[in-house]
Amino acid sequence: MTTTVSTQGGPAVKPDRPTTSYFIGRPRYGEFAIRIFLRVAAGVTIFTTVGILVALAIPSIGFFAEVPFVEFLFGTRWAPRFADASFGVVPLVTATAWTTLLALLVAVPLGLGAAIFLAEYAKPWLRKVLKPILEVLAGVPTVVYGFFALQFVQSTVLREWLQLPTGAFSVLAAGLVMGVMIVPTIASISEDAMSAVPNALRQGSAALGANRMQTTLRVVIPAALSGIVAAIVLGVSRAVGETMIVAIAAGNQARLVANPLEQGQTMTGFIANAALGDSRVGSIEYDTLFAVGLLLFLITLLINFISIRFVRRFREAY
């Protein structure tokens, strides 16, 4: 055994091997084991995705055995715990759509404005000061945002100061605060995209007599568009999946939301609320959690892939 190893050792470069590979030393079984371990660690991420799919799909199969698929997707009454239970998911989806839309109305202008300022106008020292402050917004725990949405935005601003006809909860308060939460996501990715636009384009534009605003709006933003779209799409994904703000401030009555001053229950809000009650494993309440979770996961999966595609495109551009 040892003799074969020693004859194999040494600088045994075969001319037909690519020169980039390393010299063939004695076999190192320990290192082989380590490389297997590293590979398995990378595989854990795949395992997680498969685990999510299986964990959500199996109870969902049980759910759809009792509730017709069409009734779930298109039914407009969500009352899983009532005596005459009804499983139409449309009310949850409309509440999610409202909070997401309101969040985007706040986050897209603020996030893009901040990104343009940081990428195109701010001097390096100002950028160094402003970026960490914006990042703090992303670090505030969502439960603290929820507290702020309920105690300040809803009860003080909307009800006391603006005297709006709204109850203890509203989709509006949750959506507005969620928008602020998403600002750093949109700002930092769009800023990266704009900073990746070569300076030659800006100089060319300036040489033709454009001012900074014209250069930004007509040269930089079109050039960075795919990155900006990716940022917004990722913001949508975060808004759809956000749980604590809506669980605290949006209310917990599942009904069709026609007006943002009403309360409403989102998909995530339902999962969080339903999990508070103790549902027996295998019961219809338990399966309902996973059916809504599966829908949520598929929606965000679709959104994430759109975002990843756009990011790839802007990386390849220059």
Next chain:
Amino acid sequence: MRTIGSAITGSIRGEHPIAGGGNGERRPAALIFLVLLWLSLLVAIGVLITLIVTIIVEGQGQFSWRLFTEYPASSPDRAGARPAILGSAWVIATTAVMTIPLGIAAAVHLEEFADKKNWFNRFVELNVQNLAAVPSIVYGLLALAFLSMLGVRDKNIVIGGALALSLLILPVIIIATREALRSVPSEIRQGSLALGATQWQTVWRQVLPSAVPGIATGSILALSRALGEAAPLLVLGALVFVSFDPNGILSGYTTLPIQIFNWTGRPQEGFHQLAAATSVLLLVLLVVMNGLAIFIRNKFQKRW
């Protein structure tokens, strides 16, 4: 004339992104545009300041050592967050032990060993990107299903919460570690290999030690995200009345964010003040962790 000249050379040297010359910068439209940009930043920062002021003002009546020493109670004047603080510490420590070695190993594989053209490795990369954007509550459902499958009756145990949070921050740690590994110049690797080290020896003795500051910063930031997370733990049933100190990975627990959620939902004003005071405590903890991460990055990061 001089200003335009310096602006142009400045922009060539990359000091200013755009030459700020006199050509139409003072037109009304351009000025309004600039004001709008400033406004968007000011609104975002203004909301942040309002949020901090709100929770400090609301919570000021409840700042006392009682928050650290007492257990939750039915009266806000006797209640404290001691089990929540200890529970957060247990859950975060368990999460760190479970997820940091795994995340570093996966990142080392992807960055140092993996053949980038191999379909498996490309799939893993895409998968990590997607996992980083999966809603946190879905990880709670995953852990719930997993514990149910194992037949665990009481799912509100430290290891269950740590499992959900570990899977949640694993992609974050992988992405941060890869970034840190990528910033180590390839000359270091080539030098090590030229001296006869194997690829693993190169990674273990040269690349990883140089990347430790970046990895530590990324890991601390990921753990601070886990510390503020409540949704997955809520799904696992962490919203319970805990009046004992958690004492192991199988112990029941509650965490700071869950405690804040609990108190926010009570009708009495006193509990809202407690929630605000606990929010301040949580924010201070997060600021300390982030400060530590930034300190490590600035102090130990090698500049090549």
